[in-house]
Amino acid sequence: MGKALQRALGGLAGGGLLVAVVLLASWLWPLSAAQERRLAALEAPRALPGSNAYVTLASLGVEGPLAQRQARVDEHTRQFETWYADRYVPGFIRGDAEDKAGTPPRLPGEDTPSPAVDTVLCGFGGAAGCLDAVRSQPQAVAAALAPHATLLAHMDELALHGHYHSPLTQAAATPWPDMRQLTVPLSAHALAHVQGDSARALAGLCRDAGSGRMLMAQGDNLLTTMTGSAMLAANAKMFAAVLAELPLDAPLPASCGKAFLPLSADEASVCNGMRGEFAMQRGLAALMDQKIEHGQRYTRLFYSSGKTLARQAETLGQSCLPETRQAIAEDRKLPVPSVAASAWWQPQCLTNAIGCIVGDIARPAYQGYAHRQQDMAAQLRLLQAALWLRGQAVQGTAAPLAERLGNLPAGLRSAHRPITLSADGMALETPAYGKDRQMLRIPLPQAVSGQ
Template identity: 70%
Template sequence: MGRTLGRVVAGVVGLVLLVLVALLVSWVWPPSAAQQRALAALQAPHDLPGSNAYVTLATLEMQAPLVHRQAQVDEHTRRFQAWYDDSYAPGFIRGDAESEAGVPPPLPVDGAARTPTADPALCGFRDAATCLERVRRAPEAVAAALATRATLLSRMDELAAHGHYRSPLVQAPPGPWPVLGPLAVPLGAHALAHVQGDSARALAGLCRDAGSGRMLMAHGDNLLATMMGIAMLRANAELFAAVLAELPADAPLPSGCATAFAPLSADEAVVCNGMRGEFAMQQRFALLMDRKIEAGPRSGRLLYNGRKTLARQAEALAWPCLPAARQAVAEDRRVPLPSLPAAAWWQPQCLTNAIGCILSEIAGPAYTGYLYREQDAAAQLRLLQAVLWMRGQALQDAEAVSAHLRELPAGLRSAHRPITLSADGTALETPAYARQGQVLRMPLPLAASSP
């Protein structure tokens, strides 16, 4: 009996020791080589060109001089940081951040917590290709709608002077974003200018705003700015091509168009800066979670580890920043999705971080489509460059267009999705990556597409 009891006790002690060793090994388990590369890519120092567009975007429709708007932004930044330090972070740690008694964050800089409704008379980013038709149907309604947005329209030159976008607010989930939807409003103004006969002004405005979209896309510090920049660049490119298609082949182009619509470099055509912004938010959240765990029961420390969670999340976020993705973008190949190891509670990296592994498993797939949208923006500019190159050629019919497509300059060719003539002979096309099975289009000059 005594020997049996001794064996049982020895077995229990051995099992406890085995569990403790496993937990210790899990606790000190280092990031994998892939995770270390991902962390290095996301945390690498990087310079942003030019001046910051944040004040302009945060006060896009505020009727005040720049010095007053800058002061408003500085004060809002101070109040938001104070609110975050005094309310959100402690509330999150205590578990009452979402309670009705919680103090709400400061209102946006313009003093109104609202999302402006889109005017149905104006064009949006998604219908830029048909914007001219919309404006021609109701030019008076478009003019009336634009008259109420005069301040915004006057700010577009100021926006174009900036080189990057970086928010001064703490990178945290409750951070208020500037309302960027109104950046589509100028599309209606450009289309109306063309319809009323001032095509030169329309083209100049489209090239200016495409440059601003390109800036947000390539040099924004968060995914929202990156995606809005893509939408803005593509919409202005589409409307630019639609206007150009109705003009004589020898119509002069504004000087800024060459820069705004130049082919995207591999560094521009990845969402790396946006992913860095996402990772900064994940870092802030992990810090709060660690503090929350520290303030709670000790058993919670066996369920969450911020360091391990960030390493897993970095692996899901960093793939656009890695050399393989840049090489694929440079070759116009559809970037392969990262193959992340599945999380299992018994794995060393998850044994003491079950919550973190579950969170990273849920969040990872949400980021897979962003790079394809940027690759499609690059392809759309390639289509537009092909249209511009075609303007200098003799294009009597579809056969001549097809012949010239075979002679495109090397920088406009792609072995993975070549440019082709549409079935109706009115546009150039190339396959889309973000929405497989669909095509990207740019209209040809009417003289070239006529039978």
């Protein structure tokens, strides 16, 4: 009996020692080479070109000169940072941030909200049919645009900036400028064309396409990146629709050449947006560490901020790698990042179950952004091809359209997604990479498609 008990106790001790060794090994388990590489790519410094668009976007519908609006935005930044440090962080540590921290200070103008975007106005998703929609009810569109006069007046100011960077600490409660307002000018441009002022419509479309391009390529978070991409795509589609209705000799504003240039590999990447996402995840990890140190140290058995960030970097950092950039440059469809689903027995998850579970839940949300950006690049290639064919028609080229299409400049060709003529001969098409999208399409000027 005594010997049996000794053996049982010895077995328990041995089992306990084994568990301790396994847990220690999990704690000391090093980051993989892939994780370290992606972490370095996400944290690489980058230069920000030009001036910051944050003040303009944060006060897009607010009246007053820039200096006055700048002062209001600066005061809001100060108030928010004080609120965040004094109320949100303690509330997060206690676990009652949502209940006791209260509402964060509002952005300028939110105390007297800007006019809602009327449903009669076109959204980014409806840009291709916006001309017809506005043409069917121009008076209703004009009435819906009237309350947005201040916003429309500030779009020239937005076009002068070179990047977007929020000065606010990024957290779940951080206020964002209302990006939905950026859809309003589309209807103003469509109305100008419908009313006969096509030159103003083209100038506005090219100006706003440039702003969208800036937000997409030089933003500091994923929301800004994808909003800028949608803004660029919408203005490009309507620009093509307006151009299709104009004679071949209609002059184009100089700004159009730069706004609609084919995207570089860096512009067509979501790297900067993912860097912003990672910065927010790093901030959340820092808050979790504070929470653990203030009374929930047992959580260390199930959570490691370093391992959690490394695992998140596996997903977010793929877009910043040189091989991804090369694939974008060659227009090869990017693979969906393959990160093995976590399991409790994996070494990196034994002492980071919380981080592994949270990372696995969040990962699917990031799938698809890279393909949408690749489609944006393809959309601009279609537009440039249409402009090139327009130029050929102006020069009186007599070759059949299909033959001219085969002679596109090298910069507009893709070995993986060739540009083809639509079945009706009225548009250019190329396959889409994005989910649930079959073909990308840009209409041709009537004089081009009719030859």
